[in-house]
Amino acid sequence: MNSTRRDILKLAGTGIVLASFLKGTAASAADADTVTIAYNVNLPAWDPTVGPSAVNPTIQAIYRSVFDQYVGQKPDLSFEPGLLTGWGWNDDKTKVWMEVREDVSWHDGSPFTAEDVVWSLERAGDPATGNPIQFVWSTIGNFTIDGNRIEADVKSYEPTLFKWMAFLTGYVMPKAYFEKVGAEGFERAPIGTGPYKVDEFQSNGFLRLKANEAYWGGKPAFDTVIFKFVPDASSRVAEIESGGSDVTLEIPYEEYDRLTKAGGFSGTAEPISDIGMIFINDVEPLLDKNVRLAAHHAINKQAIIDRLLSGYGVPIDTLEAPEYLAYDPSITVAYDPDMAIKLLADSGFSPDNPVKVTIQTTRGFKPKDYEMIQAIVGMWRKVGIEAEIEVYEIAKHYELRANDQLAPFAFYNWGNAIGDPTTSTGFAMFGPSPHSVWDTDDLDAQIGPLWNEKDEDKRIAGWKAVSRTIADNGYVIPLLQYVQPIVFRDGLSVVPNGSGALQATLVAPAKA
Amino acid sequence: MLSSRALRQVVFAIVTLFGVAVVSFVLLRVVPGDPIAMMIAPGASAEDIARLRAAYGLDKGLVAQFVIWLGHALTGDFGTSISMRQNVVHLIAGRLPATIELTLTALAVGLALGIGAAVASTLGTRRLIGSTVDNANGILLAVPDFVWALAFVLLFGVAWPILPISGRVDPRLAIDFTTSFLLIESLLRLRLDIARDVLAHMIMPAMALALPLAAVILRVLKGALESEALRDYALLARIRGASRLRVTLRETLRNAMIPTLALTGVQFTFMFGGTVIVERIFAYPGIGNLAIDAVINRDLPLVQGLILTFGLIFILINLAVEASFALLNPRLRHG
Numbered sequence A: 001m002n003s004t005r006r007d008i009l010k011l012a013g014t015g016i017v018l019a020s021f022l023k024g025t026a027a028s029a030a031d032a033d034t035v036t037i038a039y040n041v042n043l044p045a046w047d048p049t050v051g052p053s054a055v056n057p058t059i060q061a062i063y064r065s066v067f068d069q070y071v072g073q074k075p076d077l078s079f080e081p082g083l084l085t086g087w088g089w090n091d092d093k094t095k096v097w098m099e100v101r102e103d104v105s106w107h108d109g110s111p112f113t114a115e116d117v118v119w120s121l122e123r124a125g126d127p128a129t130g131n132p133i134q135f136v137w138s139t140i141g142n143f144t145i146d147g148n149r150i151e152a153d154v155k156s157y158e159p160t161l162f163k164w165m166a167f168l169t170g171y172v173m174p175k176a177y178f179e180k181v182g183a184e185g186f187e188r189a190p191i192g193t194g195p196y197k198v199d200e201f202q203s204n205g206f207l208r209l210k211a212n213e214a215y216w217g218g219k220p221a222f223d224t225v226i227f228k229f230v231p232d233a234s235s236r237v238a239e240i241e242s243g244g245s246d247v248t249l250e251i252p253y254e255e256y257d258r259l260t261k262a263g264g265f266s267g268t269a270e271p272i273s274d275i276g277m278i279f280i281n282d283v284e285p286l287l288d289k290n291v292r293l294a295a296h297h298a299i300n301k302q303a304i305i306d307r308l309l310s311g312y313g314v315p316i317d318t319l320e321a322p323e324y325l326a327y328d329p330s331i332t333v334a335y336d337p338d339m340a341i342k343l344l345a346d347s348g349f350s351p352d353n354p355v356k357v358t359i360q361t362t363r364g365f366k367p368k369d370y371e372m373i374q375a376i377v378g379m380w381r382k383v384g385i386e387a388e389i390e391v392y393e394i395a396k397h398y399e400l401r402a403n404d405q406l407a408p409f410a411f412y413n414w415g416n417a418i419g420d421p422t423t424s425t426g427f428a429m430f431g432p433s434p435h436s437v438w439d440t441d442d443l444d445a446q447i448g449p450l451w452n453e454k455d456e457d458k459r460i461a462g463w464k465a466v467s468r469t470i471a472d473n474g475y476v477i478p479l480l481q482y483v484q485p486i487v488f489r490d491g492l493s494v495v496p497n498g499s500g501a502l503q504a505t506l507v508a509p510a511k512a
Numbered sequence B: 001m002l003s004s005r006a007l008r009q010v011v012f013a014i015v016t017l018f019g020v021a022v023v024s025f026v027l028l029r030v031v032p033g034d035p036i037a038m039m040i041a042p043g044a045s046a047e048d049i050a051r052l053r054a055a056y057g058l059d060k061g062l063v064a065q066f067v068i069w070l071g072h073a074l075t076g077d078f079g080t081s082i083s084m085r086q087n088v089v090h091l092i093a094g095r096l097p098a099t100i101e102l103t104l105t106a107l108a109v110g111l112a113l114g115i116g117a118a119v120a121s122t123l124g125t126r127r128l129i130g131s132t133v134d135n136a137n138g139i140l141l142a143v144p145d146f147v148w149a150l151a152f153v154l155l156f157g158v159a160w161p162i163l164p165i166s167g168r169v170d171p172r173l174a175i176d177f178t179t180s181f182l183l184i185e186s187l188l189r190l191r192l193d194i195a196r197d198v199l200a201h202m203i204m205p206a207m208a209l210a211l212p213l214a215a216v217i218l219r220v221l222k223g224a225l226e227s228e229a230l231r232d233y234a235l236l237a238r239i240r241g242a243s244r245l246r247v248t249l250r251e252t253l254r255n256a257m258i259p260t261l262a263l264t265g266v267q268f269t270f271m272f273g274g275t276v277i278v279e280r281i282f283a284y285p286g287i288g289n290l291a292i293d294a295v296i297n298r299d300l301p302l303v304q305g306l307i308l309t310f311g312l313i314f315i316l317i318n319l320a321v322e323a324s325f326a327l328l329n330p331r332l333r334h335g
Helices: A002-022 A057-068 A114-125 A176-189 A233-242 A253-263 A289-297 A303-309 A337-346 A369-383 A394-402 A425-429 A441-452 A457-474 B003-029 B046-055 B062-074 B088-123 B125-142 B145-160 B182-189 B192-229 B232-238 B244-280 B286-295 B301-326
Strands: A034-039 A072-073 A077-079 A083-090 A097-099 A140-146 A147-154 A196-202 A206-209 A223-231 A247-249 A265-280 A355-360 A385-391 A409-415 A476-489 A490-493 A505-509
Touching: A034 A233, A034 A355, A057 A196, A057 A206, A072 A385, A077 A083, A097 A114, A114 A140, A114 A147, A114 A176, A176 A369, A196 A355, A233 A253, A233 A476, A233 B145, A253 A265, A253 A476, A253 B145, A265 A490, A289 A385, A289 A457, A303 A369, A303 A476, A303 B286, A337 A369, A355 A369, A369 A385, A394 A409, A425 A441, A425 A457, A425 B088, A441 A457, A457 B088, A476 A490, B003 B301, B088 B125, B088 B182, B088 B192, B088 B301, B125 B192, B145 B192, B182 B192, B192 B244, B232 B244, B244 B286, B244 B301, B286 B301
Parallel strands: A034 A223, A034 A247, A355 A385, A355 A409
Antiparallel strands: A072 A077, A083 A097, A097 A147, A140 A147, A196 A206, A206 A223, A247 A476, A265 A409, A265 A476, A490 A505
């Protein structure tokens, strides 16, 4: 008995020592000068102009915290001066000009110059560097520098050139530093001109940023910003609920409602430039216009949003969301199951004799993606469309889409942070684009001339007409515009960004 | 004798690794998911796609790709990660220490819990102790590591927030270590603040990995101990007046550990597999977490490097288990 008592005492003693050793280690993010963001994706690489990361919209929030873009973009998606204070074409659009911001420094203290801009643009346009948007950057060349003014020849007119300067890969890189340290050295110690400097980075772990005191846009709100990479949604919920992080995003809508109603947390849930849609492939049985239109009319989008997404979402009938430049509210495709039944009957189909198709979808890639498709398949069944669901990974979707081998219906999401019709309707629906699925001459003939249209009003009107053609013929089924849930602790304010990029500068202490 | 046996094992390990390399190389290129398709920009032309494919060496035939890869691999160059744009060896070497520290901690916890419970259950004279241990063991065996992970997050991260939920170390700590073995180096440098923080981050993932292992050890060791206790040498020791505790610890435990060790080796390799999901849940920056990102991004060079790393780990664990047999059982030392 004595030895047992001694053992218990030893055990208790060990427990006390261990408890005191670990005391205070539960991470608390509460610190007036620091904000911790539980972020939903890891940052794979630092160069924002090359490789797969460069075209990943979710990572842009981190890039924008460290680097500056040629052209800035406000949270409402309108454009503003960035490292360029002015830009434009000459009258006949054979030349472009850019005014470079003065009194800007790189994070290593060296001055930012017009040479950095020209070097960055030439590098981006060089096919050898592997910039995924090279096809845009290579449309200008023969740069000349005069003080802080740059001019270049237009090799082929690209109406969205300056919009891309605020979008994917549109970042200015440090010429002298990059040439000195090389690509691998830059990955180890990246510098930019942005509001925050990289202090410590552990891939798959965290990123710690320090305020750039000399930032041309003014000193940032926090001395330190920490991005914790927490890809699992339930772990992100636990992070903010436990106080381990101050801000998080992209959590289930039910959790968003629970946390923001529980007290201690605030939140924003605003539409972003990301839509859910169903691609239609130009294969049987969808060569029949009646079947395509019936499939669209049979879907009650609002019911899907209300019942599956807790009301967070905006139903859309074209690939242009309301904030986009070529949005036309007069183009609608009504929820009308009776019309769907009639259209199918005209083609010889009915609930007793349904048309049979396959629909592909991801599962868990976007909120309730599989469940949405299940609901749609249920709605289709009532009007006479019998769809078999095939689940695939997103990588498989990309491969099938690039090879034009998708099933007749395929669910996908499409982002378009610059809101231009070329980067939504254009690339999604123009046959020669590697991303298009519907591929017919009538639509390609209508879209073709718009790529290089120099009259902006005519260009936008042309894209609206394209959207109408698509809706009238049922070439795609737009479903909804996503809403991005962001939760943050009381005492903070977060400005929701229409592009979905939660960059560090959008978080600030709440005003009393 | 020993050297020829060691040589045989090294040759076998090389052949195994080559087999793993061939199979994984082929499978990675046969399964759906084209890494180039994932990085095509909206307006890219067919020429742009072909250029990207050539830049990553994916435009050549499967055999040619493998020969090129093998040639480089033999010089220690396993290529550059497509998604992370860094040398694959450097990437894995940077993450492996985190996983090694986590799994070794989990192994130590699993062994301590499993052996402790097995010995206690064997020595316990009351039926209640035995049945309680058996029932608890049934639960431990039935619940997989990732469920423990989620339960711990809920219990010790949210309901009673005493432990950090994610990461390996508090991002606010300044660490200027020369290696990525944060726990070991912090202890060696007597940086107890960092050691404490690293341990705190490790407790929940290590426990999640350790509990299923402890359950297996408990079941096997308890059976082995009971069996050994009935053998002549154990009965003789008892007749001579040695206590059950003494006989168990000094006599039967050593023999009972041999089958347990074999199973622990197998389970330890499974534990490395388990790190993939557990590290993801706790956002723990080890090779398991890296593997998920690599697979999602279809980062073929990195996935290939990780598969080989896991293969090498499995082989090394098996060699270590065999060596420990020899230590425990002198007869095995002489073939």
